[in-house]
Amino acid sequence: MNRALGVLAQLEAWLPPAPPAIDWTARAYRWQRRGARGWLDAIPRIAPIQLGDLQHVEQQKDTLERNTLAFLRGKPANNVLMTGARGTGKSSLVRALLDAYADQGLRLIEIDKSDLGDLSQIIELIADRPERYIVFCDDLSFEEGEAGYKALKSALDGSVASPGDNLLIYATSNRRHLMPEYMRENLEAQHQPDGEIHPGETVEEKISLSERFGLWLSFYPFAQNDYLDIVHHWLVFHGCTPDQISAARTEALQWALARGSRSGRVARQFARDWAARHV
Missing domain, CATH: 3.40.50.300 (P-loop containing nucleotide triphosphate hydrolases)
Incomplete structure (x- = not known):
């Protein structure tokens, strides 16, 4: 019996642990x-x-x-x-x-x-x-x-x-x-x-x-003006002033050209970088 219990204990050590209880209050x-x-x-x-x-x-x-x-x-x-x-x-x-x-x-x-x-x-x-x-x-x-x-x-x-x-x-x-x-x-x-x-x-x-x-x-991919609108939104979100937002236009276009995409993700990434350097 002791040997059997020892074998079972070894097997249990190899088994994955029981899944945790589900937190039903989470979103x-x-x-x-x-x-x-x-x-x-x-x-x-x-x-x-x-x-x-x-x-x-x-x-x-x-x-x-x-x-x-x-x-x-x-x-x-x-x-x-x-x-x-x-x-x-x-x-x-x-x-x-x-x-x-x-x-x-x-x-x-x-x-x-x-x-x-x-x-x-x-x-x-x-x-x-x-x-x-x-x-x-x-x-x-x-x-x-x-x-x-x-x-x-x-x-x-x-x-x-x-x-x-x-x-x-x-x-x-x-x-x-x-x-x-x-x-x-x-x-x-x-x-x-x-x-x-x-x-x-x-x-x-x-x-x-x-x-x-x-x-x-x-x-669908964004047009240039749509991309700049999204950049404007995120620059405002990060606390940039109107003058800073205006000055960011050329660099925002260069950023999109370097990334090969005028997407919302690229616009937000540029806004983070610009705000970190100017705010």
């Missing part, structure tokens, strides 16, 4: 995994951003806010895929909605695409909670053979089990169809080297994931 969580166990890890400090900080994306902002408000009020709402240019406010918009509506019961769960196979566990964990949860996957895309692809398809639309009315999936991606598509896959009149007889159906399979998101929002 945002990150899905964590250790071995076969996963849990919701509360995020104590959330990067602050407000809806008013996101400029020149008014149409996308209004649409996403309307969908989120319908979700909070128990009305029909869609899962959302946001695609387009990098740094234009896709993920920031989700965080801003949390800032605006957390007091009304909105909650956020961040999940990596590698953990999308755990969506069924998340759905089970929050099934009886009164809050409304957005499961958020940033920079979503898949390569051939990744396991999370089919799990996400099933959770969006296709599983017999209902995901419940207190969960939506919001995702961002720089790629609309989420998986790479190759020219050879469209050559339906030819047999493929791998023996695929119906390559057109393979293409449809890849496109079908995007189509399971009920709402698509596209984000």
Whole structure:
């Protein structure tokens, strides 16, 4: 018996620790995994951003806010895929909605695409909670053979089990169809080297994931004046004077040229640098 207890103690030392208790008072969580166990890890400090900080994306902002408000009020709402240019406010918009509506019961769960196979566990964990949860996957895309692809398809639309009315999936991606598509896959009149007889159906399979998101929002690169408006907003936020903001114009354009992008992210990064040197 003592030897058996000793063996069990050694085995227990190799097992991953039990997941911590979930802090249901938190506003945002990150899905964590250790071995076969996963849990919701509360995020104590959330990067602050407000809806008013996101400029020149008014149409996308209004649409996403309307969908989120319908979700909070128990009305029909869609899962959302946001695609387009990098740094234009896709993920920031989700965080801003949390800032605006957390007091009304909105909650956020961040999940990596590698953990999308755990969506069924998340759905089970929050099934009886009164809050409304957005499961958020940033920079979503898949390569051939990744396991999370089919799990996400099933959770969006296709599983017999209902995901419940207190969960939506919001995702961002720089790629609309989420998986790479190759020219050879469209050559339906030819047999493929791998023996695929119906390559057109393979293409449809890849496109079908995007189509399971009920709402698509596209984000586009900013024009020069839009970029300068965003720079102005963040310089005011950091306490710059009108004269300092006027003097920053040329350097702001040079900054964007060096970065190869006139995005909201680049505008905010420039404003931080300028304010640090002049305020």
